Amino acid sequence: MQNEIPEGPVRQGMSQPTTWWEGLYATSDVADLPWYTPKLDPDFERSLAAQNLQGSRVLDLGTGPATQAMNLARRGFDVIGTDISPSAIKKAKAASKAAGLKIEFRVDDILRSKLEESLVDVIVDRGVFHVLPPEKRSVYVETVHRILRPQGWLLLKCFSDKEPGTYGPYRIAAKELRAHFRGTFEIVSVIDTVFDGTLKPRPKALFATFRRP
Numbered sequence: 330m331q332n333e334i335p336e337g338p339v340r341q342g343m344s345q346p347t348t349w350w351e352g353l354y355a356t357s358d359v360a361d362l363p364w365y366t367p368k369l370d371p372d373f374e375r376s377l378a379a380q381n382l383q384g385s386r387v388l389d390l391g392t393g394p395a396t397q398a399m400n401l402a403r404r405g406f407d408v409i410g411t412d413i414s415p416s417a418i419k420k421a422k423a424a425s426k427a428a429g430l431k432i433e434f435r436v437d438d439i440l441r442s443k444l445e446e447s448l449v450d451v452i453v454d455r456g457v458f459h460v461l462p463p464e465k466r467s468v469y470v471e472t473v474h475r476i477l478r479p480q481g482w483l484l485l486k487c488f489s490d491k492e493p494g495t496y497g498p499y500r501i502a503a504k505e506l507r508a509h510f511r512g513t514f515e516i517v518s519v520i521d522t523v524f525d526g527t528l529k530p531r532p533k534a535l536f537a538t539f540r541r542p
Contacts, residue, residue: 340381342436345425346438346537347414347438349492350412350413350414350417351415351417354393354417354420356455357417359393359394359417359420360394362393362394362526362527363528364393364455364456364524365394365396366396366525366526367396368371368525369396369397369400370453370486370525371525372486372536373397373453373455375487376482376484376536376538377406377512380482380538382482383406384406385406385407385449385450386406386409386448386450386451386494387401387406387408387449387451387452387453388408388410388411388444388449388452389401389408389409389410390411390439390453390454390457391412391413391439391454391455391456392411392417392418392421393412393421394417394420394421394424395410395424395432395434396536397455398421398434399430401453402430402431402432403430408432408433409432409434409448410432410433410434410435411434411437411439411444412434412436412437413436413438414436415436418436419433420500421434424433438490439461439469439472440465440468440469440472442472442476444476445476446475447475447476447477449476449481450461450477450478450481451483452476452481452484453485454475454485455485455486456486456498458489458501460498461499462499466509467509468492470510470519474513474514474541477541478541478542479542480542481540481541482538482539483510483537484537484539485506485539486507486522486524486534486536486537487499487501487535488501488524488533488539489501489502489521489532489533489534489535490505491533491536492532492533497532503521506537507519510537515539515540515542516537516539517538517539517540518537518538519535519537520535520536520537521535522534522535522536
């Protein structure tokens, strides 16, 4: 598999996540990262259209290369992008400015988030949840619930347990994913899909649509 991230750095890096992710983004060309795609994730695009969410205020959680944030802004969404890495945010700001897009970017750690309550209508996540240690996932659920407005949407993509190997992010089963959010969110759907990026073949993934009561 091309451009794979070994299990060790990603998993062990979460013991000091700011240091690890900052080191990665400070020294990498974002276009070489495994999760880089210049396009809006097709699962996000379909779900946003299906729920008629055009023009909503959207948080791109773990914005990284900022391609999701920029594609959302081009489609008329009011976008905020956050990342734990200051270098990622610096590069995101430069890229969005060069593209002539108005996007708010902030450095923020989802496990110690300083984002305001009821900040956005939609959260998109294609890389944060599945790198968090299992014991930290309840903090994530509580935090995204707080950040979302009532009736807000969480669109989440993660590695599936159907993806072979142990490199990179944690594998998560559909049943396990539902269990993390049950009781806090309405579980609208969890479907099998793939992760677009620089990896070939594309990793097997889950795409979940959750709604805040």
